[in-house]
Amino acid sequence: MESLELEQLVKKVLLEKLAEQKEVPTKTTTQGAKSGVFDTVDEAVQAAVIAQNCYKEKSLEERRNVVKAIREALYPEIETIATRAVAETGMGNVTDKILKNTLAIEKTPGVEDLYTEVATGDNGMTLYELSPYGVIGAVAPSTNPTETLICNSIGMLAAGNAVFYSPHPGAKNISLWLIEKLNTIVRDSCGIDNLIVTVAKPSIQAAQEMMNHPKVPLLVITGGPGVVLQAMQSGKKVIGAGAGNPPSIVDETANIEKAAADIVDGASFDHNILCIAEKSVVAVDSIADFLLFQMEKNGALHVTNPSDIQKLEKVAVTDKGVTNKKLVGKSATEILKEAGIACDFTPRLIIVETEKSHPFATVELLMPIVPVVRVPDFDEALEVAIELEQGLHHTATMHSQNISRLNKAARDMQTSIFVKNGPSFAGLGFRGEGSTTFTIATPTGEGTTTARHFARRRRCVLTDGFSIR
Incomplete structure (x- = not known):
């Protein structure tokens, strides 16, 4: 056998062996x-x-x-x-x-x-x-x-x-x-x-x-x-x-029907245990009533009785001013039952009008209770939203058709996720573009x-x- 033929034969055998090793992982x-x-x-x-x-x-x-x-x-x-x-x-x-x-x-x-x-x-x-x-x-x-x-x-x-x-x-x-x-x-x-x-x-x-x-x-x-x-x-x-405490701003230029549906979808999703979920709504007064009405049409229960609101607060927030862990991630129906409040349907979300200082607005509840805070105009809405977000730089949402306002809110709030005219979970790529993540690094700055x-x-x-x- 010629040396060239021998060399080619050896090369062929070695290549076959290498291929076999690659096919069978170690x-x-x-x-x-x-x-x-x-x-x-x-x-x-x-x-x-x-x-x-x-x-x-x-x-x-x-x-x-x-x-x-x-x-x-x-x-x-x-x-x-x-x-x-x-x-x-x-x-x-x-x-x-x-x-x-x-x-x-x-x-x-x-x-x-x-x-x-x-x-x-x-x-x-x-x-x-x-x-x-x-x-x-x-x-x-x-x-x-x-x-x-x-x-x-x-x-x-x-x-x-x-x-x-x-x-x-x-x-x-x-x-x-x-x-x-x-x-x-x-x-x-x-x-x-x-x-x-x-x-x-x-x-x-x-x-x-x-x-x-x-x-x-x-x-x-x-x-x-x-x-x-x-x-x-x-x-x-x-x-x-x-942690996060995401507010949702709704101004008078917003598509209120869509805003209401998006907020209820986001805030009720998996009973509000997502850290990005809407935890409060800050609404301009001129559209607040219509927004509440539309949220009710989308399955929210609007609790208005002061006595019932107190019952909700008693079960949702402890004496130490923190969320009641026993109710975290529970359904609206379970929370209402715990509070002793009757309801003749199965609500997706509980909404309550409050002041910005109310525990429902300041504490990250991680349950389907969302406070609605009225303000006279967009400028105050942004101020209140920034206050409620507490400098956590986590998530915020806003519903408006005014591009300048949307841009100002996004710039001033400096959150890792800012969703415009959509439910909060759009920020994770669900009904929104982009990739997903379940580790949103706000304290250390990496974001999504x-x-x-x-x-x-x-x-x-x-x-x-x-x-x-």
């Missing part, structure tokens, strides 16, 4: 784990470190396949996920949770969100690219547990990371079930186990240990202000999703987070080359 498993669930935080994090060291060698196309696998495998489970979440947490409703989980699966950006920037000139070329952090430590809430897990898993793995989840104990069972399922889907897709991990007994102590673990460089916290503050004291980079926020921006410089202008 499994990386850690002893002691059951589908990503470990006994201790350290065991889980160490396993995730091993997994991420393998995952970072995968191609972008393989990451795309992981994201695709998550989307395809979770579609048939959406109703089960929604039903189990409501059954365990007692918050929200199955119909709206189906929509929210579908939104997380369909509209959470993947690898396509990792854009590259480039600068060229006489001195060469500089690339800015997004690379993984490693193992991300993430806290998930009880209000939107499954949506947050799905959304963050897609974004974090698209960016090349592994993730340790610290789910809320109030959503422990559904969270552990979903984390196991997500880890299994990912393992079956890319052959790497333990890219999504947690502990068998989620707790505040476990979350604290995760925050302080030396192998966790980035914390992503979707929860209340207390846990965000605790994470920020860790000395690590934190993406923190804080996607895969690019879970990646480290790196600069790579080549001198004296690749500028062809």
Whole structure:
């Protein structure tokens, strides 16, 4: 056999072997784990470190396949996920949770969100690219547990990371079930186990240990202000999703029928547990009566009796001036029953006229009770809305046909999400354009987070080359 023929034969055999190896992914498993669930935080994090060291060698196309696998495998489970979440947490409703989980699966950006920037000139070329952090430590809430897990898993793995989840104990069972399922889907897709991990007994102590673990460089916290503050004291980079108290301005130029329908849709959605949902309405006096009438036509119960308003306040707000956690995410019917108020239909929302200082306006209730505050004109409406939003820079909505007013409100309120002439959830891409997220990082400034926020921006410089202008 000629040497050239021998060389070609050897090359052919080697290429065939390499192709076989590519088709069969290498499994990386850690002893002691059951589908990503470990006994201790350290065991889980160490396993995730091993997994991420393998995952970072995968191609972008393989990451795309992981994201695709998550989307395809979770579609048939959406109703089960929604039903189990409501059954365990007692918050929200199955119909709206189906929509929210579908939104997380369909509209959470993947690898396509990792854009590259480039600068060229006489001195060469500089690339800015997004690379993984490693193992991300993430806290998930009880209000939107499954949506947050799905959304963050897609974004974090698209960016090349592994993730340790610290789910809320109030959503422990559904969270552990979903984390196991997500880890299994990912393992079956890319052959790497333990890219999504947690502990068998989620707790505040476990979350604290995760925050302080030396192998966790980035914390992503979707929860209340207390846990965000605790994470920020860790000395690590934190993406923190804080509280919100979104007002909705309605001026005299608005399409009142549409405004009323949009506000009722947004404020009643999943019983108002979304942090972006309308928590108050500030209406110009000349259209306030018609707005209230139209909100009633869209399924809201207008409570006007002062005695009934007091009953509502007594059950919704505690003596300490905070929301009654027992009623968070409950339906309007359940809240009315708790307050001893009769109603001859099934209302979607409870609306009450109040002053701007009323607890219903100043406290983030997370339940379908929305105060309506009257003001004489747009200028005062904006002032009141800014006051009610409390400088949280989270979300606001406005209904108006006056472009200058819409622009002024958006500029002055400086919220992460500002929705014009639509329901609040349009800001998440539902009945609105753009991607979705369930981690809206207002305290730390990232706003609506996607895969690019879970990646480290790196600069790579080549001198004296690749500028062809």
